[in-house]
Amino acid sequence: AQSVTxxxxxxxxxxxxxxxxxxxxxxxxxxxxxxxVQHPNKGLQLLLKYxxxxxxxxxxxxxxxxxxxxxxxxxxxxxxxHMSDAAEYFCVVSPRDSNYQLIWGAGTxxxxxx
Amino acid sequence: xxxxxxxxxxxxTVTGKKLTVTCSQNMNHEYMSWYRQDPGxxxxxxxxxxNVEVTDxxxxxxxxxxxxxxxxxxxxxxxxxxxxxxxLYFCASSPSGPYSPLHFGNGxxxxxx
Numbered sequence: 012a013q014s015v016t017x018x019x020x021x022x023x024x025x026x027x028x029x030x031x032x033x034x035x036x037x038x039x040x041x042x043x044x045x046x047x048v049q050h051p052n053k054g055l056q057l058l059l060k061y062x063x064x065x066x067x068x069x070x071x072x073x074x075x076x077x078x079x080x081x082x083x084x085x086x087x088x089x090x091x092x093h094m095s096d097a098a099e100y101f102c103v104v105s106p107r108d109s110n111y112q113l114i115w116g117a118g119t120x121x122x123x124x125x
Numbered sequence: 126x127x128x129x130x131x132x133x134x135x136x137x138t139v140t141g142k143k144l145t146v147t148c149s150q151n152m153n154h155e156y157m158s159w160y161r162q163d164p165g166x167x168x169x170x171x172x173x174x175x176n177v178e179v180t181d182x183x184x185x186x187x188x189x190x191x192x193x194x195x196x197x198x199x200x201x202x203x204x205x206x207x208x209x210x211x212x213l214y215f216c217a218s219s220p221s222g223p224y225s226p227l228h229f230g231n232g233x234x235x236x237x238x
Contacts, residue, residue, distance in 0.1 A: 020165070043224055054129075054215060054229030055168075062224065101167055105223055112183070113223045115167035 013038050013106045017116035025124045030074075030089040032119045034102030037083065044085045045103040046076055049118075055101070061085065072096070097123045127152045131216050131230035138206055139238055146201045146233050148216030154228070156219045157199040158183070159191065161212040162232075168215065174199055175222065206237040 018033040036042060046058040059070025066078045072095075076087045085102060102116040129150045138144055150157065158173040160183075170183030174193040188210055190202040199218075203210060213234050217227040 047227075052231075054231050055217075055227070056229070057226040060224075060226070113170065115169070117165055117167045 013042075013104060013114050015102050015104045015114050015116040017100075017102050017119045019119050020117065021120045021122065023122040023124060024092050026094055027091050030087070030092045030096065030121065032087040032100050032102075032121065034085045034087065034116060035083055036085060036102070036104045038104060038106045040106055041080070043105040044076075044078060045105070045113075046070065046074070046085075046087050047101045047103060048098045049101065050098045058087070058100070092121075092123050094123050094125065097121055127228070129216055129218055129228050129230040131214075131233050133233060134231065135234050137236045137238065140207055141205050144203050144206060144235075146203075146214060146216075146235070148199045148201065148230060149197050150199075150216075150218040150228070151197065152218065152220075152228065153196065154218035154220050155196075156222045156225075157193065158217045158223070158227070159189070159199070159201050160215045160217065161185065161210075162215060163212050171201070171214075173223075206235075208237050211235060211237050 014037045016035045044061040047055045048058050049055045059068045061068045061078045069075045074089045099118045099120050101118050104114045132147045159171040160168040162168050169185045171189050172191040174180045216230040219225045219227045
């Protein structure tokens with residue numbers, strides 16, 4: 012069965028320090044992978060996506076993620092956190108063997124300390 | 126401005142009283158979808174539509190109906206709402222399916238008492 016696990020429900024970092032949000036997936040086939048961000052009281056926005064091209068994917072607002080097939084991971088990173096990064100982040104998998112289905116992680120709330 | 130518009134933003138209703146949440150997009154997108162968001166569960170897909178008159182079930186379709194009579198509109202219908210349908214609902218659209226970026230509405234917070 013396909014699944015997505017976000018390893019931390021909450022991550023707290025100080026402004027200016029690196030951010031690491033962890034995501035592991037389970038998929039029978041080589042999947043497409045996404046990170047979406049949800050700011051408070053807002054809809055969701057695509058941060059970045061992996062679709063079998065380069066394994067290091069750059070997204071908006073300085074975020075990037077690396078696809079590691081051997082570890083079945085797709086962790087999201089940013090070198091230096093900004094207060095505006097405070098939001099909830101979702102890792103999403105689209106298994107290649109499914110039609111139009113997305114499997115969402117439970118989300119990680121990123122807290123930025125001044 | 127390109128957008129997905131959901132109405133209403135907030136809705137409080139009672140068990141069994143039929144309701145409709147509207148969703149409209151102005152980007153000529155083929156794909157539209159409904160999700161519900163519950164704490165600790167992420168987003169779960171209710172229904173999706175690849176084109177006019179083509180709809181299919183997602184992960185949690187029970188208790189919901191949809192229709193896609195026009196490309197721009199994709200209403201979500203709860204024929205007989207129950208308290209376990211209290212949730213935050215999102216409509217999303219994309220040009221060609223979930224592999225292209227989804228554009229989300231601002232959400233509808235539904236409370237069923």
